[in-house]
Amino acid sequence: MSTKHLEISQVSIEFPTPSVPFKALDQIDLSIKQGEFVSLIGHSGCGKSTVLNIVAGLYQATEGGVILDGKEVNEPGPDRAVVFQNHSLLPWLTAYENVELAVNQVFKGKKSKVEMKEWIEHNLHLVHMDHAMHKRPSEISGGMKQRVGIARALAMEPKVLLMDEPFGALDALTRAHMQDSLIEIQQRLNNTVIMITHDVDEAVLLSDRIVMMTNGPAATIGEILDVDLDKPRNRVELADNEDYNHLRAQVLKFLYERQRKPEEAA
């Protein structure tokens, strides 16, 4: 367990516009340990997704870079699996085939056909999707689609799991259910996770650290909050927990007092 598993080092990014380049992120610095669960929180438009896309390799940082296990990453790859906000399953493939596409790609030549089949089924089982394995995305609910998306990402055995508001499009009950699943999976696999969220409760419930971002343009890390609550966590027990409520309050204060929405502040 090295302390420098994933390092986001001095990352800035500018997007070209017809006039002056738009600086979206400025000097983002963050080190993440193996097995750590980090949430990125901030107002919409502050560049959370941009950070995630840079780590994923989908965007190129203008300055600085991302180092994973001592190697700089410049292009996307299955070692940094992404769970997209709107599931992004291929609608013409079944849940099984969607995971299969990823497994074939990552484990071709490393696993036998039987092993691959077992691995696909194992991952779908992990997200409790055994019963609807051979259904297409249009035949299952939003929560189930997101589960398959997570199974697909987990099946790649990524070094880092990147989640872009994975539960943002779900209703509150399903979301709670999915969060519990994620806690359970994280407990078993000890993945390194970076998750973007809008939801303060979700951030405190799931994370080891919460990275709070300032408003853009030229957004950067405002504050990092350590969440030292015992794991595994239970949402019902935590509801009355003083530490939990204190942490929650800190995030809320950051978001609504120090970093009010730009249009409101103006």
Add this chain to the structure above:
Amino acid sequence: MNTRVLNLMENKVLSKLTSIPKFNEINWANLSVQLVQKLGVPLIAIGIFLALWGATASQIQTSLGAVPGPVKVWQQTVVLYDEHVEERTKEVAFYERQEKRNAKKLEKNPDAKIKVRSYTGKPTFFDQIITSIITVLTGFIIASLIAIPVGVICGLNTTIYNALNPLIQTFKPVSPLAWLPIVTMIVSAMYISDDPMFSKSFLNSAITVTLCCMWPTIINTTVGVSSIDKDLINVSRVLRLHWLTHVFKIVLPSSVPMMFAGLRVSFGIGWMVLIAAEMLAQNPGLGKFVWDEFQNGSSNSLARIMVAVFAIGLVGFFLDRVMLMLQRSVSWDKNAVLR
């Protein structure tokens, strides 16, 4: 024990029976509304059309007599069918005679050389329809084999799209009648063979169809490919899919709906173009039939051309339905409304 099994079976059968709606439970009102909408309304419209046609046609006098009404057209349809049957019996008789003659020859002298000649009667109206369908399918398939890959490449690569787009847009509106002379000259210069597999006129019409009907497929495939959901492309990038896997697993399936819309437009254009091409190229087919009847100038000619008009329309309609069925079978989005 036995009675229990029997009871069980009885229960099962009963439950199945009860799940079928009883006669008086069927919503007759709803059913009749459906029937009127789907069958009654079109029938009434067709009736009105026939009446208007019949009434106006007789008012118009041409050098070949009055424009034929529905009755006369129907009579000619029957005549054309009878001619077809007659021709077929002649053909069968011809081969029978030939066989007998050859058998006799062989009886007299087992070493005698036998000649088998194929029947050379004139193609009937129905033969012409078949020829036309084969020609349009040939042209359309060649066009699709060119257009889909070109469309995919244009959709994936903006530079190639920018390079080809002006050419595509220029050639798209060109009439088949302009292509035909060029195609004819090129085919007669290039396709020289003592034992040709295809007749030149067939190639002329098929290639003209190809040249005219590939554009909608190219354009639609390009649009379909270039408008793939960005997230799906990101999935492909994260997985580092090989470009061939990317094309076959992501690009083609997601552009199938647009591609098929293009293919159907292409097929429709191809069918229209074919009739014109056949007229000029004198390729056996419906176009030639129409031209021959026009040149023939008998009092029945207009009615026979009218039969051809309906045949062209109905065959085109039928071919489009076939394409629609194909589209439904390959489309992954079973909820999409396809018309």
